[in-house]
Amino acid sequence: RKEVEQDPGPFNVPEGATVAFNCTYSNSASQSFFWYRQDCRKEPKLLMSVYSSGNEDGRFTAQLNRASQYISLLIRDSKLSDSATYLCVVSPGSNYKLTFGKGTLLTVNP
Amino acid sequence: EAGVTQFPSHSVIEKGQTVTLRCDPISGHDNLYWYRRVMGKEIKFLLHFVKESKQDESGMPNNRFLAERTGGTYSTLKVQPAELEDSGVYFCASSNLQGAVRNTIYFGEGSWLTVV
Numbered sequence: 001r002k003e004v005e006q007d008p009g010p011f012n013v014p015e016g017a018t019v020a021f022n023c024t025y026s027n028s029a030s031q032s033f034f035w036y037r038q039d040c041r042k043e044p045k046l047l048m049s050v051y052s053s054g055n056e057d058g059r060f061t062a063q064l065n066r067a068s069q070y071i072s073l074l075i076r077d078s079k080l081s082d083s084a085t086y087l088c089v090v091s092p093g094s095n096y097k098l099t100f101g102k103g104t105l106l107t108v109n110p
Numbered sequence: 111e112a113g114v115t116q117f118p119s120h121s122v123i124e125k126g127q128t129v130t131l132r133c134d135p136i137s138g139h140d141n142l143y144w145y146r147r148v149m150g151k152e153i154k155f156l157l158h159f160v161k162e163s164k165q166d167e168s169g170m171p172n173n174r175f176l177a178e179r180t181g182g183t184y185s186t187l188k189v190q191p192a193e194l195e196d197s198g199v200y201f202c203a204s205s206n207l208q209g210a211v212r213n214t215i216y217f218g219e220g221s222w223l224t225v226v
Contacts (some may be wrong), residue, residue, distance in 0.1 A: 002152075004152070041222075042219060043114075043201060043217035043218055043219045043220055044153065044201070044217050045217070046214055046215070087153070096141060096143065096158050096165070096166070096205075096215075097155050097158065097166060097169075098145075098153075098155060098215065099155070100145075100152045100153040100154070101152060102151070102152040103152070
């Protein structure tokens, strides 16, 4: 079983759509959770950290369910600029050894 | 402020040759990490430096890979001799505040290595 599993994708959605990404992790000792965004042939960039209480940043909402070892990312009112690969990332807590999922490619179409 | 910079951005070498990748972390960042993504796989951790010391090198694939960070500033990752399966993109990253749970890790754009 992979340490971090994500929807394989790709997702193709029209502008304005709501899109949800799901992720599960296998290490119950994981303490830190993130969503990274990676544009084509660029570096991963932190989109948002994910907290147990859930958190929102504009059009982006992240949720964490520790009991189910499940993480989600919801993008509302998607924009063309949201097109990218979204990476689910977990860490044991010291925030140095990040474990990545393979990523889910999102394409937002006009 | 300059971000994490890596050199070279692209490299094509023959099997059996040696390649050295360089990373300059963000100024003042004590933590430096190497990750890599090979074709069709997820990004994987290779190792972590705190200043000049190797904190964790559990992700290094074999002894053909050697990472150094003399003086605790820039780091090099040498692959010798390179094999076909070493092809991929090698990311360097840095962060400050050792052990901080919420600390942000910043990635460089990567060094794309092709072994032919």
